[in-house]
Amino acid sequence: MSLKFPLGVRFITHSLPCTRLASMNSGALIYSFRSVPVLSKAFPFRLKYIGLGSRVNFSTRPERSQPEFGRRSGAGGEIRASKSLIEDEAELSDWVSDLRPSSLRGKFTSDEENSDPELVRRNVDRDNNRGPRRGSVGQSDRFGGAKRGKEGEMDRFGSPNRRRTSGEPADSFRNKRLGDREGARNGRVQGKSSESSFRGRNDRNVDSGSSFRGRNERNVDSGSSFRGRNERNVDSGSSFRGRNERNVDSGLRREQGLENNRGLGKQTRGLKQEEEDSSEEDEERVLSGTIDDLLSEDSSDEDDEDDEPLIKKTASAKAVQTDKPSGEHVKTSDSYLSKTRFDQFPLSPLSLKAIKDAGFETMTVVQEATLPIILQGKDVLAKAKTGTGKTVAFLLPAIEAVIKSPPASRDNRQPPIIVLVVCPTRELASQAAAEANTLLKYHPSIGVQVVIGGTKLPTEQRRMQTNPCQILVATPGRLKDHIENTSGFATRLMGVKVLVLDEADHLLDMGFRREIERIIAAVPKQRQTFLFSATVPEEVRQICHVALKRDHEFVNCVQEGAGETHQKVSQMYMIASLDRHFSLLYGLLKKHITDNVGYKVIIFCTTAMVTRLVADLLGKLSLNVREIHSRKPQSYRTRVSDEFRKSKSIILVTSDVSARGVDYPDVSLVVQMGLPSDREQYIHRLGRTGRKGKEGEGVLLLAPWEEYFLSSVKDLPITKSSLPPIDHEAVKKVQKGLIQVEMTNKEAAYQAWLGYYKSQKKIARDTTRLVELANEFSRSMGLSIPPAIPINVLGKMGLKNVPGLRVAPGFDKKHTKRNNRSR
Numbered sequence: 001m002s003l004k005f006p007l008g009v010r011f012i013t014h015s016l017p018c019t020r021l022a023s024m025n026s027g028a029l030i031y032s033f034r035s036v037p038v039l040s041k042a043f044p045f046r047l048k049y050i051g052l053g054s055r056v057n058f059s060t061r062p063e064r065s066q067p068e069f070g071r072r073s074g075a076g077g078e079i080r081a082s083k084s085l086i087e088d089e090a091e092l093s094d095w096v097s098d099l100r101p102s103s104l105r106g107k108f109t110s111d112e113e114n115s116d117p118e119l120v121r122r123n124v125d126r127d128n129n130r131g132p133r134r135g136s137v138g139q140s141d142r143f144g145g146a147k148r149g150k151e152g153e154m155d156r157f158g159s160p161n162r163r164r165t166s167g168e169p170a171d172s173f174r175n176k177r178l179g180d181r182e183g184a185r186n187g188r189v190q191g192k193s194s195e196s197s198f199r200g201r202n203d204r205n206v207d208s209g210s211s212f213r214g215r216n217e218r219n220v221d222s223g224s225s226f227r228g229r230n231e232r233n234v235d236s237g238s239s240f241r242g243r244n245e246r247n248v249d250s251g252l253r254r255e256q257g258l259e260n261n262r263g264l265g266k267q268t269r270g271l272k273q274e275e276e277d278s279s280e281e282d283e284e285r286v287l288s289g290t291i292d293d294l295l296s297e298d299s300s301d302e303d304d305e306d307d308e309p310l311i312k313k314t315a316s317a318k319a320v321q322t323d324k325p326s327g328e329h330v331k332t333s334d335s336y337l338s339k340t341r342f343d344q345f346p347l348s349p350l351s352l353k354a355i356k357d358a359g360f361e362t363m364t365v366v367q368e369a370t371l372p373i374i375l376q377g378k379d380v381l382a383k384a385k386t387g388t389g390k391t392v393a394f395l396l397p398a399i400e401a402v403i404k405s406p407p408a409s410r411d412n413r414q415p416p417i418i419v420l421v422v423c424p425t426r427e428l429a430s431q432a433a434a435e436a437n438t439l440l441k442y443h444p445s446i447g448v449q450v451v452i453g454g455t456k457l458p459t460e461q462r463r464m465q466t467n468p469c470q471i472l473v474a475t476p477g478r479l480k481d482h483i484e485n486t487s488g489f490a491t492r493l494m495g496v497k498v499l500v501l502d503e504a505d506h507l508l509d510m511g512f513r514r515e516i517e518r519i520i521a522a523v524p525k526q527r528q529t530f531l532f533s534a535t536v537p538e539e540v541r542q543i544c545h546v547a548l549k550r551d552h553e554f555v556n557c558v559q560e561g562a563g564e565t566h567q568k569v570s571q572m573y574m575i576a577s578l579d580r581h582f583s584l585l586y587g588l589l590k591k592h593i594t595d596n597v598g599y600k601v602i603i604f605c606t607t608a609m610v611t612r613l614v615a616d617l618l619g620k621l622s623l624n625v626r627e628i629h630s631r632k633p634q635s636y637r638t639r640v641s642d643e644f645r646k647s648k649s650i651i652l653v654t655s656d657v658s659a660r661g662v663d664y665p666d667v668s669l670v671v672q673m674g675l676p677s678d679r680e681q682y683i684h685r686l687g688r689t690g691r692k693g694k695e696g697e698g699v700l701l702l703a704p705w706e707e708y709f710l711s712s713v714k715d716l717p718i719t720k721s722s723l724p725p726i727d728h729e730a731v732k733k734v735q736k737g738l739i740q741v742e743m744t745n746k747e748a749a750y751q752a753w754l755g756y757y758k759s760q761k762k763i764a765r766d767t768t769r770l771v772e773l774a775n776e777f778s779r780s781m782g783l784s785i786p787p788a789i790p791i792n793v794l795g796k797m798g799l800k801n802v803p804g805l806r807v808a809p810g811f812d813k814k815h816t817k818r819n820n821r822s823r
């Protein structure tokens, strides 16, 4: 039997993270005082949870090989919070790779977009130097480019009334990173079997059947529980029924102490504000602070193990899982659309009209699951697969909140902001604003604006004054800038009734810590808050309490494990030594192009500089390729993003600036070259294909020594592919192409590669080996000797005196001074 919530929300499933926490089997609970490690990192004042003792596994995914990514903290739990750091370090690697004596000496002040690549690059350096954002979110910055395209769309939607989305494309994004693979330098391009047809899709079909009423049918308990979560331990066999009861009963009783969570705002006010980040790159938290900061933070990870007092754990919130099972129930398991119509909900007729114009016929599963709860006035944490309409899911009810608010008086030049949407990247913010404008087509009195950095603060300030809006979409850094520097802005934020954190896990991880704290502190406590993402790691769930009310609902439309990715997207990985990678990539692309007439491919590289290298090479191989990464000016990125969105038969090589949220239609293949920063990033990148229930393919190309990453995705349906045969001609072509690639690109890629893998603890542990691998990478680019690296850069990277490195003379401080003197 299934239970239904008043508005029809039904619980489907298996193991809910929360449902089986404290409330169940409480007699058996052991309250131990363990810390929630990430909390201490993110929120110094220490949140406390009642712990479930041994049953509670705060470290999330035990079966993941986290050590490589994890940073030690708190009670010794390995946490992924280090992701941000790692990403920063990835950025660092690119930044480092781009160091020149000049950039080491000075900063650049121009903010403008600049078509001069050199200047742009320098701008990047400058930006990097600016903020102390250490924890940065790599993604964010890397994200750089992607969605700018949206901006274009906004214009479209902008209609004559003030609904126009503002927010200029930010320019000078910066980011960096790098990556790549290793190689047992011997491997020769050869391919044995090959078979790897990257086809093996499971064409499970989609048939949602998920209507309000019919939900139960979907409700087949797959038994696939949330890994590493308590509930599984507590009551693995629990039936669907039992769970629902638990839900209804709110099995997740929150215990005292959680109140504290809400106090975040207050407490964070007192937090030390590190120097302001220069707005310009909220999301681009490139390497903030100094390299030393980053490295030292990194190295201190191990030390940071003091146990916190603690815990009080218990889940809060009810959990509603709407996902469907895997295995034989595939027919319904990958459906992203429900059968529920939008007009079955009490939505504004004008919104319904706009929805119809947008061509949305029925709700997606996440929309169907969250809307009734949100309309009840509750806070929601929602996890739903990539490309399944989360943006509309939070925007629709947010618009309702605006409609229900009393109109601002006409002479109020600074009307309250009713809805605040925070996105980790400029692209996502622009995209969300564009979607909002679609939904607001017939609400001319409701305005949307975007504040995303990249433009000068005063420009945005003026824009906000001349175009008052009720819905504001922002990136965290720029929003914080406005809170602190725009007169009257803080007052306007006191009108916020709905706060949305899009890509919540990313926003709540270490990278955006300060900004989010500041933002939460700046909006009223009496508000509704929605957190959406395709991935919500357990440790982030713990932090969610700082933003959400205690009785929030966790709507999980995703089954942990195989269910986190789309069944219609085949996932394969290839293991090959580094020296084969470029040829393999080329062969893979050629085959895909032959097999797919209107192909659209995204290739993710680990850093901006490696992205540039790969794009350069593929261009030389006469493929129709574009590149997006943080080193490109925002205007360029916007243009390319738009072009890629609209085109067919095209390849986009990109860094992680395009990993999250970017909604490119009809991407047929996603290739990930080298180590993804973590499991979530792997899922988000893969999510650029198979959107809206479509088919897609994903290929992860790793070197043998990167294979350990697979343990973190072992529950996903990713299978090993044999290496395809690569014909001799292709190998020769690639070699020739590599010769034509600019030397500076190779040098930059080498340094960036080194920097990126230096940030991967597992690999960096043995620096001699690391350098060997880097030199392997160098050879894979066709270089017989590795590029020399300035001594000061090596120092910053902690790689001085490591055998195998070539040191570029004359760039160390002493040396430079001497040279200057002698001039």
Ligand SMILES: Nc1ncnc2c1ncn2[C@@H]1O[C@H](COP(=O)(O)OP(=O)(O)OP(=O)(O)O)[C@@H](O)[C@H]1O
Residues within 6 Å of the ligand: 359, 360, 361, 362, 363, 364, 367, 384, 385, 386, 387, 388, 389, 390, 391, 392, 533, 534, 660, 661, 662, 663, 687, 691, 692
């Ligand atoms: N009910 C609907 N019916 C059809 N299409 C929809 C519906 N709702 C949203 N969409 C479209 O689905 C696409 C994907 O939506 P969106 O970008 O919000 O996905 P997402 O879940 O946020 O993905 P990601 O996790 O990658 O950010 C968009 O083009 C959006 O316009």
